[in-house]
Amino acid sequence: MSSFLPRRAWSASAPLYLFRSLEEKLGLVALAIGMIFASAQTVLAHDTTVESLTVSQPWSRATPGGAKVASGYLVIRNTGDQPDRLIAATSGISGRTEIHEMAVKDGVMTMRPLADGLTVPAKGEIVLKPGSYHLMFVDLKSGLQEGEPFQAQLTFEKAGSVALTFDVRAIGASDAGDPAGHGTSTGHVKSTRH
Amino acid sequence: MKLTWRWIGVIATTGALAAVLATAIALLSASRHPPQAETAAGPGGPFQLITQSGAELSNEDLKGAPFAIFFGFTHCPEVCPTTLWELSETLKRMGPDADKLKTIFVSLDPARDTPEMLKTYLQSFDPRIIGLTGNEDDITAVAKAYKVFWRKVPTESGDYTLDHTAIVYLMNGSGEYVGALAYHEDADKALAKMQRLVAGKTP
Numbered sequence: 296m297s298s299f300l301p302r303r304a305w306s307a308s309a310p311l312y313l314f315r316s317l318e319e320k321l322g323l324v325a326l327a328i329g330m331i332f333a334s335a336q337t338v339l340a341h342d343t344t345v346e347s348l349t350v351s352q353p354w355s356r357a358t359p360g361g362a363k364v365a366s367g368y369l370v371i372r373n374t375g376d377q378p379d380r381l382i383a384a385t386s387g388i389s390g391r392t393e394i395h396e397m398a399v400k401d402g403v404m405t406m407r408p409l410a411d412g413l414t415v416p417a418k419g420e421i422v423l424k425p426g427s428y429h430l431m432f433v434d435l436k437s438g439l440q441e442g443e444p445f446q447a448q449l450t451f452e453k454a455g456s457v458a459l460t461f462d463v464r465a466i467g468a469s470d471a472g473d474p475a476g477h478g479t480s481t482g483h484v485k486s487t488r489h
Numbered sequence: 490m491k492l493t494w495r496w497i498g499v500i501a502t503t504g505a506l507a508a509v510l511a512t513a514i515a516l517l518s519a520s521r522h523p524p525q526a527e528t529a530a531g532p533g534g535p536f537q538l539i540t541q542s543g544a545e546l547s548n549e550d551l552k553g554a555p556f557a558i559f560f561g562f563t564h565c566p567e568v569c570p571t572t573l574w575e576l577s578e579t580l581k582r583m584g585p586d587a588d589k590l591k592t593i594f595v596s597l598d599p600a601r602d603t604p605e606m607l608k609t610y611l612q613s614f615d616p617r618i619i620g621l622t623g624n625e626d627d628i629t630a631v632a633k634a635y636k637v638f639w640r641k642v643p644t645e646s647g648d649y650t651l652d653h654t655a656i657v658y659l660m661n662g663s664g665e666y667v668g669a670l671a672y673h674e675d676a677d678k679a680l681a682k683m684q685r686l687v688a689g690k691t692p
């Protein structure tokens with residue numbers, strides 16, 4: 296009986312199990328692929344989507360005179376059922392870009408490159424922020440100036456590559472700020488550590 | 490016979506343990522009551538280093554004025570620029586009181602942080618901040634005197650970064666440790682501590 300029902304208009308958020316027939320499943324996959332291409336063309340505020348990953352609020356800070364390093368921060372959300380992994384990053388501003396973890400504990404700052412990259416959990420997120428995970432732009436070609444954004448590319452194990460534009464905030468900035476520019480943002484996204 | 494030997498063993502062991510205990514107690518009480526009135530071995534001590542303008546600066550030159558001193562390196566992505574920026578903001582808020590103390594940044598990476606490098610780097614912060622560097626031995630000595638932890642960590646392609654103590658030491662006019670600013674210390678609390686430092690009070 297149900298198979299004779301006319302194909303209904305689907306909402307993009309309808310989960311896969313609602314669609315029983317092969318045609319419906321294939322159609323959904325086709326729509327998903329279409330959406331990926333569409334989203335790649337759209338610059339929606341500071342969000343960039345690739346496959347099931349959405350990268351938001353990429354930002355960095357102006358660097359002091361002659362500085363050879365800078366850090367990059369962002370939030371990666373994974374709506375998929377499978378974890379993914381940030382495995383590499385590159386940028387024209389630096390000779391090298393590494394994925395690091397840092398911490399300040401008992402008054403001591405420690406920092407380590409993450410040789411295996413950073414896992415983005417399924418249906419979860421990973422936050423790169425001051426005092427925690429970050430991208431480290433090493434061997435800077437020139438200093439970063441406040442208000443002068445730069446490009447970088449992230450590579451994920453499954454989702455592939457994504458190009459991002461990093462906002463450059465003041466030397467003393469402690470968060471991504473309010474994209475609309477109304478004062479300072481106090482909203483911090485909770486970090487999911489794995 | 491056997492019993493006697495066993496007793497001798499027990500007595501000898503007890504005697505040895507008592508001797509060890511006595512020595513330990515003697516050592517502990519000696520460390521609690523040092524023979525000289527040295528500042529309870531707090532952070533601080535003599536140094537002779539080079540400023541960002543190439544001049545020599547020693548602890549003797551600082552006598553009479555309190556100072557805030559911080560150890561780091563210019564290849565530091567976050568803690569050092571943030572701390573220098575926060576210190577700059579605090580100095581600005583202190584007004585004329587800021588001229589009553591010295592603020593010092595000592596490089597733990599003298600191989601890369603030449604006086605010229607420090608000069609360029611510190612131009613982004615309050616001009617009153619003094620940068621210090623020197624040879625490896627002099628830097629090792631000052632870091633040890635200030636009980637600073639630091640360690641070279643190799644990264645890719647022969648490069649390295651440093652793990653290091655991220656607190657600002659507050660020293661009085663006699664060069665004695667009187668307090669500290671934690672990393673990211675609340676701006677108002679940091680200001681109050683610095684104001685108490687210049688007023689000759691315990692921060």
Ligand SMILES: [Cu+2]
Binds near residue numbers: 562
């Ligand atoms: Cu540092």
